[in-house]
Amino acid sequence: MRVNVAKITNLSADIWELVLNGPFPYDSIQAGQFVNIRIGENYDHILRRPISIAAVDRIKQRMTIVLRAVGAGTKWLSERRVGDSLDVLGPLGHGFPIQSTAGAVLIVGGGIGVPPLYLLAKELQPIVGQLDILLGFRDQQDCFWLDKFAPLGNVTIATEDGSVGKKGYVTEAIVAEPYYEKKWQYLYSCGPTSMLRAIKELFVETQVKGYVSLEERMACGVGACYGCVCSSENKQAAKRICKEGPVFDWREVTL
Amino acid sequence: MNKPDLTVDLAGLVLKNPVMPASGCFGYGREYAQYYALETLGAVVVKATTLEPWLGNATPRVTEVRGGMLNAIGLANPGLQKVVQEELVWLSTQNVPIIVNVAGRTEDEYCQVSEAIANCELAHAVELNVSCPNVKCGGISFGVDPHVLQDLVQMVKRVCALPLFVKLSPNVTSIGDMAQAAEQGGADGISLINTLIGMEINIHRRKPVLANGIGGLSGPGIKPVAVRMVYQAAKVVSIPIIGMGGIFTGADAIEFMMAGATAVMVGTANFTDPYACPTIIDQIKEFMVDNAITSLAEIRGCVL
Ligand SMILES: Cc1cc2nc3c(=O)[nH]c(=O)nc-3n(C[C@H](O)[C@H](O)[C@H](O)COP(=O)(O)OP(=O)(O)OC[C@H]3O[C@@H](n4cnc5c(N)ncnc54)[C@H](O)[C@@H]3O)c2cc1C
Numbered sequence: 173m174r175v176n177v178a179k180i181t182n183l184s185a186d187i188w189e190l191v192l193n194g195p196f197p198y199d200s201i202q203a204g205q206f207v208n209i210r211i212g213e214n215y216d217h218i219l220r221r222p223i224s225i226a227a228v229d230r231i232k233q234r235m236t237i238v239l240r241a242v243g244a245g246t247k248w249l250s251e252r253r254v255g256d257s258l259d260v261l262g263p264l265g266h267g268f269p270i271q272s273t274a275g276a277v278l279i280v281g282g283g284i285g286v287p288p289l290y291l292l293a294k295e296l297q298p299i300v301g302q303l304d305i306l307l308g309f310r311d312q313q314d315c316f317w318l319d320k321f322a323p324l325g326n327v328t329i330a331t332e333d334g335s336v337g338k339k340g341y342v343t344e345a346i347v348a349e350p351y352y353e354k355k356w357q358y359l360y361s362c363g364p365t366s367m368l369r370a371i372k373e374l375f376v377e378t379q380v381k382g383y384v385s386l387e388e389r390m391a392c393g394v395g396a397c398y399g400c401v402c403s404s405e406n407k408q409a410a411k412r413i414c415k416e417g418p419v420f421d422w423r424e425v426t427l
Numbered sequence: 428m429n430k431p432d433l434t435v436d437l438a439g440l441v442l443k444n445p446v447m448p449a450s451g452c453f454g455y456g457r458e459y460a461q462y463y464a465l466e467t468l469g470a471v472v473v474k475a476t477t478l479e480p481w482l483g484n485a486t487p488r489v490t491e492v493r494g495g496m497l498n499a500i501g502l503a504n505p506g507l508q509k510v511v512q513e514e515l516v517w518l519s520t521q522n523v524p525i526i527v528n529v530a531g532r533t534e535d536e537y538c539q540v541s542e543a544i545a546n547c548e549l550a551h552a553v554e555l556n557v558s559c560p561n562v563k564c565g566g567i568s569f570g571v572d573p574h575v576l577q578d579l580v581q582m583v584k585r586v587c588a589l590p591l592f593v594k595l596s597p598n599v600t601s602i603g604d605m606a607q608a609a610e611q612g613g614a615d616g617i618s619l620i621n622t623l624i625g626m627e628i629n630i631h632r633r634k635p636v637l638a639n640g641i642g643g644l645s646g647p648g649i650k651p652v653a654v655r656m657v658y659q660a661a662k663v664v665s666i667p668i669i670g671m672g673g674i675f676t677g678a679d680a681i682e683f684m685m686a687g688a689t690a691v692m693v694g695t696a697n698f699t700d701p702y703a704c705p706t707i708i709d710q711i712k713e714f715m716v717d718n719a720i721t722s723l724a725e726i727r728g729c730v731l
């Protein structure tokens with residue numbers, strides 16, 4: 173599918189926001205799903221790059237992605253101009269299950285794992301009673317979209333150097349909450365695997381239902397190559413992050 | 428002008444066009460069936476199938492490199508029984524010939540799987556992936572010693588009634604010797620090339636990028652090697668050849684046919700564009716029309 177760049181904004185040193193419009197099944201997007209984007213029109217980059225869908229406007233029929241320029245592919249994406257077209261596949265994978273009943277929810281994001289949680293928070297807000305959002309970044313330079321999250325719930329920021337919000341990792345901010353083990357019924361998270369693992373350890377003995385979004389290098393992005401697997405706790409056949417995931421029940425996967 | 432005729436005959440297996448997805452790059456077809464009807468294809472070649480389930484290697488299993496990609500999937504698959512019951516049963520409803528890629532650690536495993544595939548009556552041909560390490564020979568691949576290869580092919584041929592294609596490894600000194608060994612063993616055809624062994628190192632971490640250390644190189648960069656190997660094999664065998672390695676366009680496919688291939692397989696290109704195979708079929712047709720070619724036999728092996 174060909175979509176167009178409607179807007180491109182530099183959010184911080186190496187983070188870019190792209191608004192995409194043009195024909196795409198916007199109505200079917202679930203928070204946590206991703207698009208797989210072709211890099212260039214020739215064969216210099218033969219693997220697409222997976223990027224999460226961060227926001228969707230179903231009325232205007234457009235979606236937003238946020239990316240960190242870390243290598244050739246994401247750098248190429250950050251250099252697109254308004255009107256350029258992109259070859260995208262999607263929406264791919266399974267997103268976050270959205271519960272239908274009220275209950276206290278904690279959303280934890282880390283770094284470039286934060287964007288898909290914005291779409292999730294927007295979808296959850298009308299349903300849940302209490303939405304606590306905890307976002308971790310390296311430093312002030314690294315922070316983005318704080319204003320967009322602000323109206324969606326009770327937002328706490330943690331930075332490693334303390335330049336914004338609390339100083340330290342998100343897990344430290346969680347443990348600082350009195351009775352944190354009993355405070356929430358649902359937990360949703362996306363970010364570096366080390367962060368997901370630490371969070372899982374904090375809650376794995378509790379009744380909290382948790383969902384995590386995982387990352388792995390991908391080739392096909394559709395479930396055909398078995399390049400992107402993660403191992404499941406019950407040692408059954410490995411699960412494909414691009415197809416069965418990227419969102420998993422945290423009790424199901426080994427982190 | 429007459430409509431161009433794209434049909435090809437692979438040792439009695441007639442395909443409506445010469446384009447098939449390569450093993451391991453198309454799963455069992457389900458994922459790509461969402462993008463187009465599989466009956467568009469000449470045939471579908473499924474992932475390597477082994478006797479027992481194989482879990483495969485640790486991740487990262489794939490990485491892009493200049494000119495292609497490296498993979499070390501480790502032939503992960505759910506094993507013979509599940510492949511037949513859950514995948515081939517479904518695929519056989521898609522109105523397209525099925526070629527099952529078979530792998531193993533011992534001759535006996537290859538024989539058992541190939542025999543079962545022939546007996547399940549869902550598949551139309553078997554492709555032997557001989558790039559696997561032979562447990563009995565200290566892990567050296569079956570596909571690098573002509574005697575070992577010929578014996579293996581002979582044994583499988585005895586128990587497998589389907590057309591048998593042997594997929595050759597390019598990691599050998601003389602591809603012609605391996606092609607001849609397969610033919611003498613009784614292969615009905617050969618397919619080549621499998622991936623070239625490669626490696627990439629992350630210089631900041633001072634570690635290989637792939638968890639497995641080394642992996643198979645595929646994609647545009649290997650095409651000249653692959654065309655050369657098809658050409659050399661075509662010079663010494665008379666059984667049909669299926670060419671592959673870096674095919675991304677109809678022109679690439681035509682090149683392989685001119686080097687002697689009867690049909691082609693498309694691997695990595697499916698990842699770049701899920702519509703790669705149907706696009707290549709259309710481009711071959713266009714080339715035939717533009718060049719007044721009525722049958723692919725007219726160009727097959729024209730440079731030999
Ligand atoms: C489901 C999913 C969602 C993602 N969402 C986002 C997002 O919203 N924003 C964002 O900035 N990034 C996201 N990523 C990570 C992003 O895909 C990688 O940063 C990107 O592929 C790197 O490509 P590159 O060419 O810039 O880097 P290079 O280092 O040049 O990439 C080289 C190769 O490594 C692969 N690769 C490197 N790092 C990763 C990684 N972390 N994950 C997957 N493949 C990788 C690339 O695909 C490529 O094949 C997501 C990854 C996944 C799996």
Ligand SMILES: Cc1cc2nc3c(=O)[nH]c(=O)nc-3n(C[C@H](O)[C@H](O)[C@H](O)COP(=O)(O)O)c2cc1C
Pocket residue numbers: 391397399449450451452474475498500502528556594620621622643644645646647649671672673674692693694695696
């Ligand atoms: C991710 C991946 C998985 C593969 N798995 C198999 C396999 O299971 N069996 C096999 O015979 N070849 C396998 N191959 C090799 C391809 O079938 C093909 O021979 C090779 O990739 C060269 O073609 P290409 O350049 O068009 O990809 C695999 C290749 C890739 C990239």
Ligand code: FES
Pocket residue numbers: 389390391392393394395396397398399400401412413414415
């Ligand atoms: S990237 Fe191919 S199976 Fe997930």
